[in-house]
Amino acid sequence: MKLTVLGCSGGIGGEGHRTTALLVDADILIDAGTGVADLDIEALARIDHVFLTHAHIDHIACLPLMLDTVGPRRAKPLVVHCTAATEVILRAHLFNGVLWPDFTRIPSPARPFLRFALLEEGESCAVGERIFAPLPAAHGVPAVGYEVATPRGSLAFGGDSSVCPAFWDAVARIADLRYLIVETAFPDAQRKLAVESKHLCPALLAAQLPEQAGSYRLLISHVKPGYEKETMDELRRAAGRHAPSMLARGDVYWL
Numbered sequence: 153m154k155l156t157v158l159g160c161s162g163g164i165g166g167e168g169h170r171t172t173a174l175l176v177d178a179d180i181l182i183d184a185g186t187g188v189a190d191l192d193i194e195a196l197a198r199i200d201h202v203f204l205t206h207a208h209i210d211h212i213a214c215l216p217l218m219l220d221t222v223g224p225r226r227a228k229p230l231v232v233h234c235t236a237a238t239e240v241i242l243r244a245h246l247f248n249g250v251l252w253p254d255f256t257r258i259p260s261p262a263r264p265f266l267r268f269a270l271l272e273e274g275e276s277c278a279v280g281e282r283i284f285a286p287l288p289a290a291h292g293v294p295a296v297g298y299e300v301a302t303p304r305g306s307l308a309f310g311g312d313s314s315v316c317p318a319f320w321d322a323v324a325r326i327a328d329l330r331y332l333i334v335e336t337a338f339p340d341a342q343r344k345l346a347v348e349s350k351h352l353c354p355a356l357l358a359a360q361l362p363e364q365a366g367s368y369r370l371l372i373s374h375v376k377p378g379y380e381k382e383t384m385d386e387l388r389r390a391a392g393r394h395a396p397s398m399l400a401r402g403d404v405y406w407l
């Protein structure tokens with residue numbers, strides 16, 4: 153499995169900053185933030201599945217736009233996998249015929265551009281040999297992370313989350329974990345904002361990491377634009393034994 157980081161920043165601002173979108177092989181997205189906009193039309197049309205962590209705009213910004221571009225080119229609906237709570241939010245506030253057309257009924261209810269498929273914690277969804285399972289997360293709106301399991305190992309993506317012991321319990325149970333992607337949105341100087349917005353700062357992440365470093369790579373996502381050096385310096389000081397490195401747009405990881 154090939155994981156290509158299209159975007160992993162906590163915001164926008166110039167070349168390096170695209171919001172969350174992880175491309176799995178050529179046919180699956182985890183989140184559909186602004187990183188998706190860099191794919192050309194053919195690459196967009198090859199995407200059959202989107203697994204959403206939550207409905208915040210930085211994670212779904214390109215979903216309505218890509219549906220408009222690829223809908224007429226595709227023979228089948230784009231399947232958006234998410235929890236029931238996230239589907240309710242997207243139907244009420246995005247695909248509502250006001251902010252954007254309701255592509256679950258357009259061009260026709262029988263052959264729409266978009267189909268929701270519900271996926272809750274405790275369930276899994278196989279797309280070929282790649283198996284997606286929601287992981288617990290704690291954010292300001294209903295949110296999950298994802299475990300992606302393959303025959304050659306697994307990765308875990310925490311999505312957006314503040315302190316969440318259930319996530320770390322779930323991660324500890326993944327025996328063949330190769331990559332662990334977790335957020336650290338703010339530097340320690342903005343800890344109050346991190347807590348209020350249900351994110352992490354280095355001290356909060358370090359307090360949750362296991363005593364012993366695992367045999368997986370620890371990759372950091374969702375750092376707010378302009379705070380990358382400060383945040384990663386603090387994280388290396390607080391959790392150096394875990395050798396954290398920052399996830400970057402354009403990175404490719406293989407499983």
Ligand SMILES: Nc1ncnc2c1ncn2[C@@H]1O[C@@H]2COP(=O)(O)O[C@H]2[C@H]1O
Binds near residue numbers: 312350
């Ligand atoms: N009190 C707040 N609660 C939530 N988000 C906030 C607040 N104040 C500022 N924000 C920002 O709004 C952003 C919404 O997207 P994020 O969750 O990535 O990060 C959030 C913060 O950067």
